[in-house]
Amino acid sequence: MTLQNFLQAKLKHFADEGLSRRLTVLESGTKPVVSYKGRPVILLSSNDYLGLASHPSVIRAAVQATEQYGSGAGASRLICGTLPPHSELESALASFKGTEAALLFGSGYLANLGVIPALIGRNGLILADRLCHASLIDGCRLSGADFRVFRHRDVDHLESLLKRRQSNRRTLIVTDGLFSMDGDLAPLTELASLARRYDAALYVDDAHGTGIMGATGRGTLEALGVEDEIPFHMGTLGKALGSSGAYVVGSEEITRYLLNTVRPFMFTTAPPPATAAAAHAALTIIQQEPERRTRLWENQVRMFHGLRRLGFRLTETVSPILPILIGDATTAFTFSEQLLAHGVYAPAVRPPTVPHDTSRIRVTVTSQHTADHLDEALQAFESAGRALRLI
Numbered sequence: 001m002t003l004q005n006f007l008q009a010k011l012k013h014f015a016d017e018g019l020s021r022r023l024t025v026l027e028s029g030t031k032p033v034v035s036y037k038g039r040p041v042i043l044l045s046s047n048d049y050l051g052l053a054s055h056p057s058v059i060r061a062a063v064q065a066t067e068q069y070g071s072g073a074g075a076s077r078l079i080c081g082t083l084p085p086h087s088e089l090e091s092a093l094a095s096f097k098g099t100e101a102a103l104l105f106g107s108g109y110l111a112n113l114g115v116i117p118a119l120i121g122r123n124g125l126i127l128a129d130r131l132c133h134a135s136l137i138d139g140c141r142l143s144g145a146d147f148r149v150f151r152h153r154d155v156d157h158l159e160s161l162l163k164r165r166q167s168n169r170r171t172l173i174v175t176d177g178l179f180s181m182d183g184d185l186a187p188l189t190e191l192a193s194l195a196r197r198y199d200a201a202l203y204v205d206d207a208h209g210t211g212i213m214g215a216t217g218r219g220t221l222e223a224l225g226v227e228d229e230i231p232f233h234m235g236t237l238g239k240a241l242g243s244s245g246a247y248v249v250g251s252e253e254i255t256r257y258l259l260n261t262v263r264p265f266m267f268t269t270a271p272p273p274a275t276a277a278a279a280h281a282a283l284t285i286i287q288q289e290p291e292r293r294t295r296l297w298e299n300q301v302r303m304f305h306g307l308r309r310l311g312f313r314l315t316e317t318v319s320p321i322l323p324i325l326i327g328d329a330t331t332a333f334t335f336s337e338q339l340l341a342h343g344v345y346a347p348a349v350r351p352p353t354v355p356h357d358t359s360r361i362r363v364t365v366t367s368q369h370t371a372d373h374l375d376e377a378l379q380a381f382e383s384a385g386r387a388l389r390l391i
């Protein structure tokens, strides 16, 4: 089979299964109302939960850093790419999280791809939640460790796997803090206690929790009161922090180890000064403007109850991620197209992003939506849902 035949067969398969993906250009940034093909649509799928990507001080910080340091860092962090915006952001992250140190990465995907293999290798065992983010799964696979999954949030299942392992086998437990496609939380208290009891390490990815969960936005660890139990964790800067990049926070020892070993840290150009400075400014606003989180949670409640009242089936979410379960990929895709026709942008999430037959519309609200935006969106959900006999 030639490459061309192979590509054509694959693309036909995607189309037949309702799994084709395409890029959509939104003509204005991640505001609550964006322009799509010249008309306004209510955006209900951004992870810019606090609207910080378009906050004037965040934008100013990015512009100033670019003017001062240039558009690119010019080399990897370990060669000559470490600039004041990087080290200042690392200090700010460590002080925000109450850890000794922080280490910055180019993206969450890169961090997971590199940190997991740095923490455990061929002779080790990884036990990961079945619904972990794809980047965690790829990191687990790349490590070469024996890789098993436990049922979603099922600590009994995890414990049975821990009991069955060979004694003394180095073990890493891997989980999202706030699950990206279901909006629910990992049972971090129980995971931390199992890790302690069975001498395993725990790696938590708090990409979605960072900035929004917990009384002060420090994330899912704060929300669940386990910051003292979990010595290090990872999070990202591209969601509530409105920028791009990722971090690991923890002891000075672990960050020093990671900067000596993580290949996607060592062999990639440092993040642009602008993104580091923007994330730093966003971190300051998260601490200074708690009212953004208040509005976010008000909107979460309004949308959650609105969708429930209409009769949609939601996941067991406790976050601004409000997934409407559809099942079949083609139906989910048709639903998202109908929503768009009604002025709401909320794309379908299909395999391989979510397990087979759990395709969904992943609705997210932000602090920037007004009650009117949400009420208008709920009307669109009602019309499109009725037309497709989903409600």
Ligand SMILES: *Cc1c(COP(=O)(O)O)cnc(C)c1O
Pocket: 106, 107, 108, 109, 110, 112, 133, 135, 136, 176, 180, 205, 206, 207, 208, 236, 237, 238, 244, 245, 246
């Ligand atoms: C978005 C996400 C990532 C990837 O982070 P990027 O910075 O976008 O590469 C990793 N883990 C989880 C749980 C995520 O939701």
